[in-house]
Amino acid sequence: MLPYILKRIGWMLATLWVIITLTFFLMHSIPGSPFNEERATSEAVQKNLEEYYHLDEPLFIQYVMYLKSVVTFDFGPSIKKSSQSVNEMLGRGFPVSFELGMATLVLAVVSGLLLGVAAALRHNGLIDYIAMTVAVIGISVPNFVLATFLIQQMSVNLGILPVATWASPRHMILPVAALATGPMAIIARLTRSSMLEVLTQDYIRTAKAKGLSPFKIVFKHALKNALLPVVTIVGSLAAAILTGTFVIEKIFAIPGMGKYFVESINQRDYPVIMGTTVFYSLVLIIMLFLVDIAYGLLDPRIKLHQKGER
């Protein structure tokens, strides 16, 4: 297990490095440096920028310095607000976004699994039919459409749920539902097909030949194997949820990181865009890593041949 983890961490760092480098050079390729005076709103900001980005040094030195500060978790200043650093924004926005993202992920995984297993066990039955209809709709309707629709129905027409902001658990219902539907649908479909596939495997027949009950066959023999392909996509779903928070936070006026990120995009606040991107990537890569570890725990074969293939 340990060499496997170390190897994974190696790949994580490589990916992270690619992202940082890509972000840095992309930002610097914007015609007329995005970090120069004309864009800065005040002298104080300009000073911060120069100090952080070492603008008087050659590009390569700037790059090395930037790498260094990122490694020490310093994501630099904002152009627009002199008093604010990216770190402060993250400190304020991240907890909210994290709450939204985690609630969504948990809801999506749990309900997706339940739906998928139920559909597979009632293959071609009514439950299967309903679950797959729900899933195909969930995949087809973009989250921002669903969010707006939910606001219109639940808040405007029926008035049973608050329209916006992040004040209480009741406020969480609509944004989480809007954000979770797509990933839930994907998980439900994948679980179903994976479960159906597993149920045709020889070892399931072996289990039946032992006289085990259907319950044991499904939950002891089939489920764990059926979960393997599902686990591999949780990482990319986390990415989808994370980017989904941008629009959801915008729509519901939730004071999370995504809202700051979208604002910084609209105001072309490049240092914030850059810092946030790197931070987001870090979060995602850690998610992918955790997913990999979970996979290794679920599948005993992984310890021996530690292929990166999925």
Next chain:
Amino acid sequence: MAVRKLQETNHSPDIPESWFSPLEKNEGDAEVVSRPSLSYWQDAWHRLMGNKLAMIGLVFLAVLSIMAVIGPMLSPYDVTKQNLLNQNMPPSSAHWFGTDELGRDVFSRTWYGARISLFVGIAAALIDFFIGVVYGGVAGYKGGRTDHAMMRVIEVLYGLPYLLVVILISVVMGPSLATIILALSVTGWIGMARIVRGQVLQLKNYEFVLASKTFGTKTRRIIRKNLLPNTMGPIIVQMTLTVPSAIFAEAFLSFLGLGIQPPFASWGSMASDALPVILSGHWWRLFFPAFFISLTMFSFNVLGDGLQDALDPKLRR
């Protein structure tokens, strides 16, 4: 049934004596019943036709494509033409889908948006296909070290958060249709490259096995007629499923203000513009773009699923 009855009674003597004389010596194989053998594609097509949902998707897509071409022409109003006397009008006989806050015709704008969405989706799928085929093909064909190195690169790129990279590129290059397509292609080809590589490896394996057994000139024919179609299946499915995700990405970017810029319309930007007025009950502003984007995604998704089933060699009989 008839057979079983005979079996019980066939001790009976009323079988003609002549039936017991030996038949002409036969060479076996006489019993080969020829069922009509369909080619791979015919077979797949038949099965796709049998899939109602996929067929519905296909019909929707046909209609959407036609409307994307002729829709804006059906309406007397230009996509960008403002009419400040006609702001936020609900659907009527003059404006079938209503108007927006600048009095622009939502019907025209919706079909213009269809053009954008379908164009982005198909362009992204084609670019992914070309890059993926070249990259995956080279990796699979060369094998060995080259393959190893190329796959490591993919592994690193795989960790990149797709939409984040797309956002970054859009920010850097400034919003335009070309930017969107380019941004989508930067990471989009990875899935395709993996699939192509896998299929090439499989083909190489077949070729190797067949060649080593010296089956003669038929070998190439077998590869072309049986194996190549089988390997094309997953690639086609991947392309079909790339389209809706590209369409979603475009809408998403436009929704964030990074996509199609006003006065032109895309389904994402129309939905985004509708957001502030949703509270005032102007439902048509959201409904039409939202409905058609969902319908398009639905159609491509069910068609992709249908193709996946139809092209799966495992399910062939």
Next chain:
Amino acid sequence: MGKILEVQNLHVSFKTFGGNVQAVRGVSVDLYKGETLAIVGESGCGKSVTFQSVMRLIPEPPGSIDSGSIFYKNKDLSKLSDKQMRKIRGKDISMIFQDPMTALNPTLTVGDQITEGLIEHNSMSKRAACKLAVNMLELVGIPDPDTRLNQYPHQFSGGMRQRIVIAMALVCQPEILIADEPTTALDVTIQAQILELFKEVQEKTGVSIILITHDLGVVAQAADRIAVMYAGKIVETGGRRDIFYSPQHPYTKGLLHSVPRLDLDDQELVPIHGTPPDLFSPPLGCPFAARCNEAMEVCTKIYPYRTQLSDGHHVECWLQDERAKQLQSGRV
């Protein structure tokens, strides 16, 4: 010795995309206590389907047992509910499936998979079950069973996995063991060891074994009685001597001539030409007619009845009919 299993006129079919596959078309076969009955026949003739039906393990749908009965201890297994059947599976009748590489669940330990049957049927504690499992692994010749119990299938070789599968099937001390090509995937030395193991276990526990195989060498080595299957029917049944030294059905003869034998010196190898009939629309008469050198007109029209040749040796072939015998002797 008494009959322990009696299959009568079993019909099994599968509904598929291309039509109805009549995989088993009226199989009758008996199994006696403590014997080893071998089932031989070409690939696709319905051997596996027949005995998966006995276990009621064919996938339904697309499969279905259309008619016939399967008597075990005065119970017709084909009529039991799934719940009643579960009490018999693994406890009274066990089955080993064709491929040892895929028969074990990759995500559960071997010990878990061996003991779960015991825990299910005998309501044993985990600990007691583990003890029995260790004994069982020892019996099938797995060294160091205590540590091996906690390992996963991928940590074993193919031959060892097959032994584990056998241990799993035997751990509840079933009365009948159905082994579907238990040695096909293994190399010859391991194959011999496994057959030896069967014999040993049989002597110890008195289990009756049904051994499904293509391999006449295996049959010669392990079987007491042999049933020859062709196109969903049993065409000849007899003791080992009957089948090897006086085969009556042309198909049985063909099978014997198509494999090299050590006991015959100047033997000519003759493969059977042609392919078995399509089970979507099996022929009306004898299914072997198209490949049979002795076929008569009647063979293509009516399926032959069963003729008893001696105690326990019967055959389904028109050549046994008096009229055919007369005509042939008349011609000579």
